[in-house]
Amino acid sequence: MSQRTRAELALLFNTVLWGSTFVLVKDALNDVSPLLFLAMRFSLASAALAVFFGLRRNRARTPKRSRDREGAVHDAVTPHAGPPLQSLTKQVAAGFLCGTFLFSGYILQTLGLRLTTPPKSAFLTGLTSVMVPFGAAFVYKVRPQVSEVVGVMLATAGLALMTLNGTAGSVNPGDLLTVLCAAGFAAHIVTLGHFSERMNFEVLSIAQVGAAAAWSLGLMWVVETPRVVWRPDVIGAVLITGLLATALAFTVQAWAMQYTTSTRTALIYMFEPVVAWGTSFWLAGEGLSARAAAGAALILLGILMVELKPWRQRQHPST
Numbered sequence: 001m002s003q004r005t006r007a008e009l010a011l012l013f014n015t016v017l018w019g020s021t022f023v024l025v026k027d028a029l030n031d032v033s034p035l036l037f038l039a040m041r042f043s044l045a046s047a048a049l050a051v052f053f054g055l056r057r058n059r060a061r062t063p064k065r066s067r068d069r070e071g072a073v074h075d076a077v078t079p080h081a082g083p084p085l086q087s088l089t090k091q092v093a094a095g096f097l098c099g100t101f102l103f104s105g106y107i108l109q110t111l112g113l114r115l116t117t118p119p120k121s122a123f124l125t126g127l128t129s130v131m132v133p134f135g136a137a138f139v140y141k142v143r144p145q146v147s148e149v150v151g152v153m154l155a156t157a158g159l160a161l162m163t164l165n166g167t168a169g170s171v172n173p174g175d176l177l178t179v180l181c182a183a184g185f186a187a188h189i190v191t192l193g194h195f196s197e198r199m200n201f202e203v204l205s206i207a208q209v210g211a212a213a214a215w216s217l218g219l220m221w222v223v224e225t226p227r228v229v230w231r232p233d234v235i236g237a238v239l240i241t242g243l244l245a246t247a248l249a250f251t252v253q254a255w256a257m258q259y260t261t262s263t264r265t266a267l268i269y270m271f272e273p274v275v276a277w278g279t280s281f282w283l284a285g286e287g288l289s290a291r292a293a294a295g296a297a298l299i300l301l302g303i304l305m306v307e308l309k310p311w312r313q314r315q316h317p318s319t
Contacts, residue, residue, distance in 0.1 A: 007256035011268045014249045019275025021237075021245050022118035025110065028237035031229040034110045035220040037238070038103075042213035044242030049206045049251065088203065094195040095207020101191055102250075103212040105184030107219075108177045115174025122276030123296045124178040129303040130155045131186035132266035139190060151305030158298030161291055186266075192254065193262030201254040209250055270303045 028037060105128075113121050133148050159179065196204065220226055228234065257265060273296070 004259045007259040008264065008268055010252045010256045011260070011265055012271070014252055015269055015272040016275050017245050017249055019122060019272040020279045021241055022113070022122050022276040023280050024233075024237045024240060026113055026118050026121075028234045029110070029114050031231050031234050033220075033224050033227045034107065034114070035216055035224050036226040036228055037234075038106055038110060039213065039216035039220050040238045041242045041246055042103075042209055042216055044238060045246035045250075046206065046210045046213045048243055048247040049209060052247075053202045053206060091199045091203040092207045094191075094199055095204045096211040098188055098192050098195065098204065099208035099211025100215065101184055101188035102208055103184075103215040105181045105188055106212065107216075108181035108184060112174040112177030112181060116172055116178060118280040119273070119277045119296075120175065120292060121178050122273035122280075123299055124159070124175060125182050125185065126270055126273040126299055126303065127155060127159065127179060127182040128185040128189065129266040129270045130299075131183055132189050132262055135186050135190040136193070136262055139194060147305050151302040153302070154305060155299045155302030158295040158300075158302060161295030161298065189262050189265055189269075193257050193265065196254060196257040201251070201258060204254045205251040208254075209246060267303070270300065274300075 025037075032040075109121065109125060112124075116124075130152055134152075137143065137148075192204070192208075253265075277296070
């Protein structure tokens, strides 16, 4: 199995993990304010990553012993993987930028999830996959391809079916916040893809999660009155999202994107709303109306059109 295949299977694991947490977070938000929840989630993840990577680094420093033919004990020489191509300061700065986009996506998604259903939130977040190639096109200074434009039109039609309500075409505020969160996540994926090949994935992981924790803690006292009712649902949501869906998942993502592209990452992540839809229906009995399901199908079709590029005119720098 190639390293790229391993990386993309790891990203697929992330989609299952993230897709299964929508219902969990939705329930927890009944008893905890959004920014306090994010502050606990990202602070726990930062602490876990610091401990894990600290222990890993100490273990790497411990010399391994071996015996020669005469029985003398020597320190084994292990090949060094090579230092990161960028300085530590630049790595931390890159991680902070990634974490800022990550935080923007999560705060908008969390606020929106209070006002919409988990399946709708998941499919609207899936618009990230449509936005990523356009973000990559902006970074690499190339024009979008025909397939990407068609994909965006299909996804926009699906978005309209899912979000426009009534004769006046009003939009649920939760749906609007979730669409904006997709833009934040798209910026995060493109930025992480840009830096991951030249940075140490451990530093990127800690820096981006730490930045999200710092933003959450700093804004929590300004924009909300923190509140929490310590119920099992809240504790479980903080532990699962902090340790698994954040510390583990974003470390996996930072590692995996050394071996694949931001566009292929977005294609794999399109399965997240499907997982969320199934989990929400199984655990909470929440599904989508016929109209919303049609919109979801158009969004998925648009994502496929954008990512697979059936009418490929030229090689795209993001593929």
